[in-house]
Amino acid sequence: MKPISKIAKGIAPSATMAIDSLAKQMKADGIDVVSFGAGEPDFNTPDHIKQAGIRAIEENKTRYTPSHGLLTLREAVCDWMKEELGVSYKPSQIAVTSGAKHNVFIALQTICNPGDEVILPAPYWVTYAEAIRMAGAIPVIVETTEETGFKMTAKMLEDAVTDKTKCLILTNPSNPTGMVYGREELEALADVILRHDFYVLSDEIYCSLVYEGTFTSMAALSEEVKERTILINGASKSFAMTGWRIGYAAANDEIAKAMSNYLSHSTGSPCTISQYASMAALSKNQQPTHEMKEAFAERRNYFLKRIKEIPGVSCVEPEGAFYIFMNIKQQMGRTLYGVTVNSSEDFAKLLLEKGLVAVVPGSAFGAEGYLRWSYATSMETIKTGLDRLEKFLAEG
C-alpha cells in the first residue's frame, strides 16, 4: 500500500482531548475519577443563548449560510470587538468558523508556505505545534520560564527571527499558564514584528477571563499592528458554548477573504443554528459571562491558597483563563508507589491510576516538570482533586 502523507504521519493526537476522553470513559465505567483535563467550562450555556438556538430551529433557520458566516453575526462580532477590545473591523474582515480551533487551522493554511517558520513561545497550547505542521510550516519553539512569568520578551522574539519567519503565535491570556501580556509587553513585541514585517496570530479566546488588571488586544495597539494581526476568538470559553462550535477571526481584507475561500471548500459554512445562538451570546447582555468570571476567580483563589499549603508543588499565579500550571520539578526522580517519576507524563499517569485525578502533563505543552489543571470545574471537584493530590504525595 502507498504511504499516507508525510505531514499526516507526523501529526500527534491532541493530549488535552485524549485525557478528557479517557477521564470521561473512566467515569462511564464507574471509576470515581475527578478530571481537570479539558479546558471546558462546567457551566451550562446561558438560557437566552439556548433559546435563540431553539428559535432558529423553530423558524426553520436551518439552511446553509455564507461560508464565513451570516452577515448579522459578523456585524455582532464587530460590535462586540469594538465594545470589549476597542478595535474596529468591517464585517467583511470577520471569518466565522466551526470553533476557534478551526480558525487557527485555516489562518495558518492561509498565510504559510511550506518551509515558512512560525515562532511559538512555550509553554504553548497543544494544537498550535500541530496546526503549524499541518500547514507545512516549521514551528520555531522559544522556551519561556517562570522568571519572565512564562512570557516571551522582545529580545527572545528578536533572537528567533530569521528571513523565513512568517508569523508569531501569541495566546493572551495563555493556555496553559494563565499569563496575560500587558500593553507595554505587547508594544515591545509589536516593535519587533513591525521592524521585521511578519504576522502575529493573537489568540485572545480567554480575553473575557482576566482577573488582574485590564486586557489589551494586540490589534488595539495601532493600525499598522492591526494590519498584521490575525485575531482569534470564539464563543466556547466566554459563553460556555464549547459544543456549539463557533469561532471568529478578524484580519486584514486579503487574509479574511482567503480564509473565507478556504472555508467555502472545507466546512462550507458553520452550523446555522449555532450562529443564531452566538448572535444572542454577543448581544449587550454580558451578565452571564461576568457571573462565570466571578466563579472562576473564586476557584482560582482557592486553588492558589491550597497549592501554597501543599509541600513539593508550586505555581506562578495565573492572571487569566482558567488554568493552573503547577510546578512539580521537586517530584522528578522521586519514587512514588514503587515507580520512579522521571517526567510530567509519568507523574500524570500515576496520579490518574493511584490518585484518581486526571491532569495534563506539561510535556504536552512543551514544558517538562509541570502539570496543567483546569479550574473550569466545580469547587467541590477542585477540593476533592487537591485533597487527593495531597494524599497521593504524602502516601506515595
Ligand code: PMP
Ligand atoms: N485557542 C485556545 C488557546 C484554546 O485553549 C482553545 C480551547 N479549545 C481554542 C483556541 C479552541 O476553542 P474552540 O475550538 O472550542 O473554539
Ligand code: GLU
Ligand atoms: N482548549 C481546551 C484545552 O486546552 C479544550 C481542549 C482542546 O481543544 O484542546 O483543554
